[in-house]
Amino acid sequence: MAISTAAWSAPIWMTSTTPNAGQVPRNFSSGLRPSLTLGARLSDLLLSRSTCRNKTLGDNVGAVHTTNDSASRVPKWRNYAHRIHSSATEVKELETTDNKLSANSSTARPNDTHMQAWIEEIRGLLRSMFEKGETSDSPYDTAWVSLIPAVDGSQGPQFPNTLKWIARNQLEDGSWGDVDFFSIQNNVLCTLMCIIALKSWNTGLDSVEKGLRFLRKSMALLEDETHEKLVGFELVFPSILDHAKNLDLDLPYNLPVIDKLRAAREEKLRKIPLHLIYTTPTSVTYSLEGIRDVVDWEQISQQQQQTDGSFGCSPAATACAYLHTGNESCFRYLTSIPQLCDGAGTSAAESDVRGPVHATSLTLTTRPWPFAYFVCMVMISSLRIGIEWIISLQDVVYVHVLEVADVEMTWQVGSALSNPWYEHLPRLEHRSYLDQYGPQHVWISKVLYRMHSFTNSVFLKLAKADFNLCQSKHQEELQVLLRWNEERGFNSIRTREKQMVYCFYVAVCILPAPEQSMARTVWAKLAMLNVLIDDFFDSPSESYTDKVQFLEAFRSRNPNLMDGTGGEAKLFFESIYNTITEIAAEGSLFQGRDISHHVYNIWLRLVENQFKEAEWKHLNYEPSLEEYMSVSEVGISFEAMTPTQFFMGEKISPAMVDSPHTKRLMHLANVVARLSNDIRTYQREESENKPNWVSISKRNGLTESEIIEEARKVMDEHMKQLVKETYSPSKSHPLLPRSARQLYFDTVRAIRFAYRTGDALAPHMLDTKQSIDSILFEPVLL
Numbered sequence: 137m138a139i140s141t142a143a144w145s146a147p148i149w150m151t152s153t154t155p156n157a158g159q160v161p162r163n164f165s166s167g168l169r170p171s172l173t174l175g176a177r178l179s180d181l182l183l184s185r186s187t188c189r190n191k192t193l194g195d196n197v198g199a200v201h202t203t204n205d206s207a208s209r210v211p212k213w214r215n216y217a218h219r220i221h222s223s224a225t226e227v228k229e230l231e232t233t234d235n236k237l238s239a240n241s242s243t244a245r246p247n248d249t250h251m252q253a254w255i256e257e258i259r260g261l262l263r264s265m266f267e268k269g270e271t272s273d274s275p276y277d278t279a280w281v282s283l284i285p286a287v288d289g290s291q292g293p294q295f296p297n298t299l300k301w302i303a304r305n306q307l308e309d310g311s312w313g314d315v316d317f318f319s320i321q322n323n324v325l326c327t328l329m330c331i332i333a334l335k336s337w338n339t340g341l342d343s344v345e346k347g348l349r350f351l352r353k354s355m356a357l358l359e360d361e362t363h364e365k366l367v368g369f370e371l372v373f374p375s376i377l378d379h380a381k382n383l384d385l386d387l388p389y390n391l392p393v394i395d396k397l398r399a400a401r402e403e404k405l406r407k408i409p410l411h412l413i414y415t416t417p418t419s420v421t422y423s424l425e426g427i428r429d430v431v432d433w434e435q436i437s438q439q440q441q442q443t444d445g446s447f448g449c450s451p452a453a454t455a456c457a458y459l460h461t462g463n464e465s466c467f468r469y470l471t472s473i474p475q476l477c478d479g480a481g482t483s484a485a486e487s488d489v490r491g492p493v494h495a496t497s498l499t500l501t502t503r504p505w506p507f508a509y510f511v512c513m514v515m516i517s518s519l520r521i522g523i524e525w526i527i528s529l530q531d532v533v534y535v536h537v538l539e540v541a542d543v544e545m546t547w548q549v550g551s552a553l554s555n556p557w558y559e560h561l562p563r564l565e566h567r568s569y570l571d572q573y574g575p576q577h578v579w580i581s582k583v584l585y586r587m588h589s590f591t592n593s594v595f596l597k598l599a600k601a602d603f604n605l606c607q608s609k610h611q612e613e614l615q616v617l618l619r620w621n622e623e624r625g626f627n628s629i630r631t632r633e634k635q636m637v638y639c640f641y642v643a644v645c646i647l648p649a650p651e652q653s654m655a656r657t658v659w660a661k662l663a664m665l666n667v668l669i670d671d672f673f674d675s676p677s678e679s680y681t682d683k684v685q686f687l688e689a690f691r692s693r694n695p696n697l698m699d700g701t702g703g704e705a706k707l708f709f710e711s712i713y714n715t716i717t718e719i720a721a722e723g724s725l726f727q728g729r730d731i732s733h734h735v736y737n738i739w740l741r742l743v744e745n746q747f748k749e750a751e752w753k754h755l756n757y758e759p760s761l762e763e764y765m766s767v768s769e770v771g772i773s774f775e776a777m778t779p780t781q782f783f784m785g786e787k788i789s790p791a792m793v794d795s796p797h798t799k800r801l802m803h804l805a806n807v808v809a810r811l812s813n814d815i816r817t818y819q820r821e822e823s824e825n826k827p828n829w830v831s832i833s834k835r836n837g838l839t840e841s842e843i844i845e846e847a848r849k850v851m852d853e854h855m856k857q858l859v860k861e862t863y864s865p866s867k868s869h870p871l872l873p874r875s876a877r878q879l880y881f882d883t884v885r886a887i888r889f890a891y892r893t894g895d896a897l898a899p900h901m902l903d904t905k906q907s908i909d910s911i912l913f914e915p916v917l918l
Contacts, residue, residue: 254598261589272586275312275326278302279333280425280452281470283459293337295470302330303340310350314584316576319364320357321373322584327351328376335383344385351387359393367419367581370400371426378429405430422448423582425456433460445469450582558855559888561645563911570600570916600916609650610912613657614640620661624711625704626668639663641908642890646882647780654726655783655879658719662780665712666742666773672708673746674824680754687747689713690740723782734793735779745771753825761832768827769806772813777883778802781876788876795870797861801877804858805884811847812891858884 282298293299306312312330313323331347334340357363366372374397381389388394405427413420414435424431424447436447437457445465447453451473458466575593578584614637621636643660672678672686682701686709689697695713698706716739720732745767752759759767781788792798811829814821818830818840833843862881865871872880 251598251601254594254601257594258598261592261594264589272314272588273301273305274451274583274585275302275305276329276583277451277455279326279329280455281473282333283336284455284467284470287467299333299337299339302333303343306330306343306346310346310348311354312347314578314586317578317584319366319580319584320354320360321363321366321369324351324354324358325366325369325373325376326583328373328380331385332376332380332383335385348386355388356391356393358397364580364584366583368423368426370397371404371423372582373426374398374401375426375428401426419448422450422453424448424450424453428456428460433457437461437463442469452582558859559885559892561642561886561889562882563645563648564907566603566648567910567916570596570603571910597918600918604915606648606650607912607915609653610640610644610648610656613653614912617657617660621664624715625707626664626711635667636660636664637908637912638904639667641912642886644911646879646886651785654722655780655785658722658783659777659780659883661715661719662777665715666776668708668712669743669746670773672705673750674826678703678705680750683747683750687743690743693736719779723779727782727787731779731782734782734790738775738779741770742773742776749826752827756825759827759832761829764827764829764832765807765810768810769803772806772810772887774805774809774883774887775802778880781872781879784873784875784879786873786875788872789870791870792872792876795872797865797869798872801858801861801872801880804854804861805880807854808851808858808884809887811851812888815844815847816891855884 278298278301281295282293282302284294286292286294302312307315307323310327311323312326313319327347327350331344331351334344334347374394377387377389377394380387408420410427410430412418414432420427421436424436442449445454445463445467446469447457447466451470454466454469457463458470573591573596575591575596577591578586579591617636617640618633621633626636640656640660642663643656647656647659673683679702682703682705685698685701686705689695689709690713693713695706695710698709701709716735717732720735723731723735748767749771751757814829818828821828822831829847830840830843833846834840838846858881862877865877871877
């Protein structure tokens with residue numbers, strides 16, 4: 137018998153904060169229209185393609201192909217703009233290419249029937265998971281549970297089938313572990329625990345000897361620093377090795393690597409405030425068997441036991457606790473496992489290691505979900521299980537202690553270092569996971585394990601199809617925006633189409649869902665207007681008089697005041713003014729009230745502050761740092777993007793807009809955005825005689841490196857406050873809806889992402905071009 141997937145128990149955030157299975161979860165939207173869950177809108181879109189794509193271009197781009205010839209599949213952004221207007225020719229070319237690909241493809245294009253079948257299969261998988269849990273069998277946990285003696289006083293184990301399972305599942309090399317993925321730490325740990333179990337009951341001695349031979353030749357390999365590292369290995373392994381020594385198992389106990397692990401364990405125990413584990417949920421509880429020699433069992437049993445009787449939802453930790461305490465709740469938890477799963481020990485409810493954690497006790501990763509990341513969220517929502525806990529996992533902050541093995545480590549490390557959570561774009565991460573992960577991957581925690589309900593080919597197919605379906609919708613929107621860009625005359629005035637493509641690309645990265653179409657389009661238009669206004673007031677070819685008239689015309693909302701301006705200034709003003717007027721009118725329809733004054737006031741502040749900077753330059757005035765920040769905070773343009781909040785599907789009252797909390801959000805975001813710009817562009821701006829945080833601070837005798845270091849400290853502190861105000865705000869003032877606060881935060885992340893290596897609008901950069909291609913033009917391949 138083996139303890140397997142049934143050791144999974146419903147996490148706290150499901151049992152205590154979410155609706156019952158039959159209840160409809162609280163919807164995000166309480167305003168104009170419900171914000172569809174992704175699962176609901178997938179079904180909706182499948183029934184009505186016209187909602188998301190047309191019958192020609194959409195069918196082609198939404199397909200999942202198996203060819204590697206990405207260059208011939210769809211037009212890239214570098215040549216897409218000038219071809220987009222001849223859409224009939226474009227569609228014909230795409231259809232011809234797609235027909236050729238389909239003829240050579242061994243995998244049929246997923247159609248509506250395929251998609252619906254995948255959705256239903258995943259729903260079934262997730263229902264099953266929530267009923268009994270599903271992680272792969274764990275030799276390590278099975279071995280721990282096998283140590284429980286019979287409670288009736290007879291000589292033997294309480295769960296004898298666990299020993300049979302252990303003997304039956306030894307690998308050819310004498311070890312225990314994952315059949316298809318070898319990890320030295322995992323195989324050594326599982327093998328050591330399994331031979332302890334067999335030796336303790338004086339059974340399977342041939343298996344014990346084979347396991348000892350494996351350990352004797354393999355333990356020295358633990359010295360290799362390149363292998364996958366299990367969570368808490370340095371806590372657990374030395375403790376279990378002491379157990380083996382007490383059983384007189386013939387092992388090399390004095391290897392240098394063993395001494396290093398013991399030293400690391402002692403160092404970690406010195407850093408762990410043990411009194412906290414008795415009062416605060418931590419991941420140490422999950423590895424309780426590794427500290428069994430220092431823990432106060434009576435105290436921890438009173439304080440930290442889960443409602444199901446387990447410790448950390450771990451069979452190993454719970455079995456260890458029962459062996460030390462005889463706790464009946466522990467026994468009930470362990471007894472429930474074989475009844476559900478035919479005998480193999482699971483690696484436990486890995487997903488429930490949550491709450492405050494001590495940084496020295498585990499390795500944290502902010503990327504717990506592989507390719508199933510957002511489609512998993514979809515299906516869970518559509519099952520009506522509740523969505524608040526999804527947001528907690530998806531956004532921050534305490535995420536589970538997982539890593540995924542069998543993925544190129546350089547990609548994982550490089551991606552994590554170059555894309556910190558506060559300056560990465562979620563859509564880019566989704567695409568990276570789709571390209572990098574597959575159903576063969578295993579998960580790393582205390583031991584290796586697999587989650588077949590999440591990492592499977594059906595999830596992968598549906599995730600890819602969903603990405604491509606959304607991408608086809610985005611391409612249609614881009615066509616409309618490029619036509620708008622041309623009709624407004626922006627192409628001929630002062631910019632090129634690729635800047636419109638770039639603005640829309642960022643909008644897609646922070647607002648990717650089809651139901652966010654209007655918000656996404658508005659965000660992209662506002663971003664484009666920002667670029668144009670910034671260029672106008674920066675441009676030496678525009679006269680100072682024209683800039684004065686522009687400001688007066690905007691203040692009075694009277695385009696006629698632009699009469700007599702030189703060049704194309706009047707046409708430029710009318711194009712911007714008309715676009716803002718249209719956005720205000722559409723937003724009023726969405727909100728069911730007049731919001732035009734909000735929109736105009738926001739953009740008037742931007743124009744006034746842009747003019748103030750132009751005036752400083754015209755007068756050769758050198759502002760103080762305080763003057764500069766009071767003006768340039770608004771001039772950085774973050775605030776000008778906020779009218780997008782009126783298109784997010786929720787009502788926003790005047791009290792919310794004018795709330796002190798909203799003003800604080802705005803201030804924090806403006807400072808971060810301004811400094812992100814200034815530490816990257818100060819050299820160019822100095823050459824243009826423009827004030828900048830860095831250049832102004834130099835007057836105080838500081839070096840550039842000192843100024844930039846100080847700016848980064850200010851940014852980091854403001855980002856921490858912005859995170860708090862976004863996710864855990866005080867309720868002493870009216871609050872914007874969660875979706876609007878998230879929009880603010882994601883817009884700041886987008887700005888930080890854009891300024892990571894240079895100027896924000898730098899579509900000439902190779903990595904930017906590749907990112908745009910992957911998000912807007914290249915379907916994901918199977």
